[in-house]
Amino acid sequence: MSSNPLERLSEFPNMMNWRGTWLVTEQYLKNDVVVSPLNGSSYILIETSLLDGTDPSINAEWDELAPAATGISQISAGAGITVTNPLGPIVTVINAGVITLIDGNGISIDNTDPQNPVVNSTALTGVTPGLGIQISGLANNPTITNTGVRTLAVGAGLTSDLDPNNPSIGTTAVLSISQGNGISVTGGQTATITNTGVVTVGSSGVGITVDNTNPQQPVLTNTGVLSIIAGDNVTVSVGVNPIVSALVPQLTEVSLFPTSVYPVGPAGVISIAFFQPATAGIFETYILSGAPDPFGTFILDLTSINMFMDAATNVVAGDKVSIYLTDNVTTAPVDINYLIGEITMNDTSTPPTAYPFQIRPSFYAVDVAALRATGFRVPALIDFSDDTTAANIEITSWSTYGTNTVYYPNGVL
Secondary structure, eight states, rough: OOHHHHHHHHHHHTOOOOEEOOOOOOOTTTTEEEEOOTTOOOEEOSSSOOOSSGGGGGGTTTTEOOOOOOOOOOHHHHTTEEETTTTTSSEEEEEEEOOOOOTTTEEEEEEETTSSSSEEEOOOOOOOOOOTTTEEEETEEEEEEEEEEEOOOTTTTEOOOOOOOOOOEEEEOOOOOOTTTTTTEEOOSSSSSEEOOOOOOOOOTTTTEEEEEETSOEEEEOSSOOOOOOOOEEEEEOOOOOEEESSSEEEEEOOOOOOSSEEEGGGGHHHEOOOOOOOOOHHHHHHHOOOOSSSEEEEEEEOOOEEEEETTTOOOOTTTTEEEEESSSTTTSSEEEEEEEEEEEOOOOOSSSTEEEEOOOEEEEEEEEHHHTTOOOOOOOEEEETTOOOOOEEEOOOOOEEEEEEEETOOOO
């Protein structure tokens, strides 16, 4: 048979379909039979389809098929009993009274017969007096009297709260002595404390004087430099070992690799190497270890370099050549390339026609902190790269002695 209710209805129009207790959320079809939860009677749907949320006992779309079963018509609830739906076919009777007994302190419960539990007392049935105690009164309500010590008199080094029923005795004397650095303690109740640390300062170092008038509290005086005051164009850091830095620009030379042959860079890339090991100058030192000034910046002078690019068909005047500082040491074999500037190619007629485009580098700023933030530590190469073509680059002139850089402690304004 088809699982579609409408197909069932069309194939078996007169067949009843049992659906159980009626639910407000269900959709019902013709000939569906349900039980009303209100009165327990059975009803059959006479309409084709229905979903309106009204109980069949009060909905004209349903016909009563069978009345509710007869039997007990009503159950009345007595003390400790609750009854749910007393007039319906399904009645719930709940015991709302005592179901069980739980024993507390001094009580035990025997639930062998749960309808008749036995409650027993486990409390004291008698009190026997000991030394200094007197018992009087009834057995189930005795009076206990202390006939022994009522108070304590305290002597030297002792305290008492003088509560006669529960006296507390304390000592006001020293209980023990813990020795710290430079102290030794010997003996018991009569302890000896000895200073094993510094008693006097016998001599002074450079720039220090000592006054031992009171050997327990010697006075040390600094007779050397107390502070460094920064003058014009100088900064002084704080701390025990202050750093004195000049605020004026500082000129330093960067050595490029000496050669008498002008290099040619195929595929649009050419590199000029720094002399390694580099001359110990602030350019290499600050990049390796950090500049003493948070905004320290170098201006790198590359004006001594003159280059030409070949006449590749896809090279036009106005194309860009990027200039990078390259560290191929720190994270080798992966290079760290740091862009410092771009050059626009200029068309010129003076060089050979094979290299019609001239490239003239200028001055370029290198922020030390920003450079080091990339992981850059060793300036090994200056790379010139035509990022958009694969044309050849040839250097026609450059300084074999190197190039200059100027360090600006407070950055370049």
